[in-house]
Structure formats: structure tokens, C-alpha cells
Amino acid sequence: MSFGKFVTLSVAAVCALGFVSCKDYVGKEASHPLYMKSMTAKANKSYAEAAAALEDFLVVCPQSPKAHRDLAEIYMDNLQDYESAVAHFRRYAALSKATMTAEEEKALRDYVQLCRRKEFEIYRMQNGIKLASESPISVEKANALKAENDGYRTLLQQFSENEKKLIAQKNELQKRLDEAVAAANKAASAKTAAASTAKPATAASEKPVAASGKTETAASGGEAKNQRTYTVQKGDGLQLIAKKVYGSARHWKLIEEANKDALGANLNIKVGQVLVIPAIPE
Numbered sequence: 001m002s003f004g005k006f007v008t009l010s011v012a013a014v015c016a017l018g019f020v021s022c023k024d025y026v027g028k029e030a031s032h033p034l035y036m037k038s039m040t041a042k043a044n045k046s047y048a049e050a051a052a053a054l055e056d057f058l059v060v061c062p063q064s065p066k067a068h069r070d071l072a073e074i075y076m077d078n079l080q081d082y083e084s085a086v087a088h089f090r091r092y093a094a095l096s097k098a099t100m101t102a103e104e105e106k107a108l109r110d111y112v113q114l115c116r117r118k119e120f121e122i123y124r125m126q127n128g129i130k131l132a133s134e135s136p137i138s139v140e141k142a143n144a145l146k147a148e149n150d151g152y153r154t155l156l157q158q159f160s161e162n163e164k165k166l167i168a169q170k171n172e173l174q175k176r177l178d179e180a181v182a183a184a185n186k187a188a189s190a191k192t193a194a195a196s197t198a199k200p201a202t203a204a205s206e207k208p209v210a211a212s213g214k215t216e217t218a219a220s221g222g223e224a225k226n227q228r229t230y231t232v233q234k235g236d237g238l239q240l241i242a243k244k245v246y247g248s249a250r251h252w253k254l255i256e257e258a259n260k261d262a263l264g265a266n267l268n269i270k271v272g273q274v275l276v277i278p279a280i281p282e
Helices: 003-019 033-043 047-060 065-078 082-095 101-125 139-199 238-246 248-260
Strands: 214-217 226-230 275-276
Touching: 003 033, 033 047, 033 065, 047 065, 047 238, 065 139, 082 226, 101 139, 226 238, 238 248, 238 275
Parallel strands: none
Antiparallel strands: 214 226, 226 275
């Protein structure tokens, strides 16, 4: 066994065990190395090699209508193996039945019958069998048979094009569906995240405090219910502190009155000193 044949059979065996799904190549046969090898061999008129590569590909992906059809055509047109051609045409018809029109089914049946007739003619000639009504085929009849054969081939090609369009439409619809699902999931995730990070609204009576200052609300007490404290920072003065805690420097006298015992007559404040911040009278 040659190394190339060994590699081919090894790839087919691994794929057949399920490591590669057949559906991954239906409609995308040209992306598989074995299929590309077949088409290259066919282009080089190495028809036996092309057929062998397609047979190996069908071990990997037996559900590919396109591979069965291509193999049937090679057997019929190039290798004159009509029995194999009929087998693959029928497999192609079975796999494509859901999308075939009545006209396409009839054309394919006629094509199979044509293969059967050619198969019989070869058998008859090889065995010297003559028909009772056998007579030479006229040029007109030969041309008519050729025209019939060409008509079948045209119908088969039209079906192939329709099949490609249907696969393309299916892929496009699947892509749109995936995008819609992804967008919906993203919107739902964003909504959940926003809800989990939302904070309660700030009470109207609370005043903004500058980042450099530090205030604390008293835990309890009658008159001190809304009373807070403030830890003096470097550079603070009573007016600056009032600006920080009340939003306006004009209320500094409230701080002075609330802390007159701690400040003394000279209103001296020290860094780190804790001042009482009374509520603004209503």
C-alpha cells in the first residue's frame, strides 16, 4: 500500500469514527481535501483517480448529495460504469427528495433509464445478443437521442443550481437568526448588569461632600438626628468646610456655633480635628 493511499484511508477512518461531522461538509464539499483532490484529478482527465477520491470522501460524508451526483456523472460520462452511476444517481435523488420538484424527479428517472439502456447495450454487444427488430440507427435518431441526453443533462444542471441557491438561502437565514439571538442575549445581559449596579436615589436633604473632606452622620439623638461630623483636612478653613458640606460658604457660622467650645475664641482648627456639622435650620 502506498503512503498516499494509507494517509487517505486513515483520514477517512478517523472521520468515520465521528471526529468530523458529515453535516460540516454538506453544501461545503469543496473545502474538503478529498473533494478537492477529486476535482483536480477530473480536470487532469484522471477519471479513475477522481472517482476513487470521491468514494473516499463519501466514507467521510455519505449524506452529501453533490458528491453522489458528481461521482455518478464521472462513472457515466468518463468511465462507462453505468451500474455505479445508477446507484449514485439514486442515492443523490434520495438525499435531495425534500427539495426536488416533480419535473426534476422525472428528469432524474429518465436519466437513470438512459444509463440502464446504455448498460444493456454494452452487455448486448459484449455477448453478441441481437434484437429481433434490430436495425441500424439513422443519423436523425442518433441526433434525437443525443438531444434527449443533452436535455436531461440541462435539467440536472438546473436542479444543481437550484440546490445551491436553497443552501445559500438556508445559510443566510441561519446567520440572521444567530445574529438576532446574540443581540437579544447581549441586551438581556446589559439590562441585568444595569439593574444589579443601580444605587438608591440620594435624599434631597443630603448635601454633596468634596472628595478631600470626610463627613459622618450621627447615629442617633434628638437634636443631632441630622447632625454630621467632619474631619479637618490640610488647608481647611470654616468657610471652605461650609462650602464642602453645605455647598455654600455663607453657612460657616453654623459650624462655628456648634464647635465654639472646641475652637476657642481664636477659632483655631487643626488637621485631624473632628467638627460637628449641624443641619441647616429650616
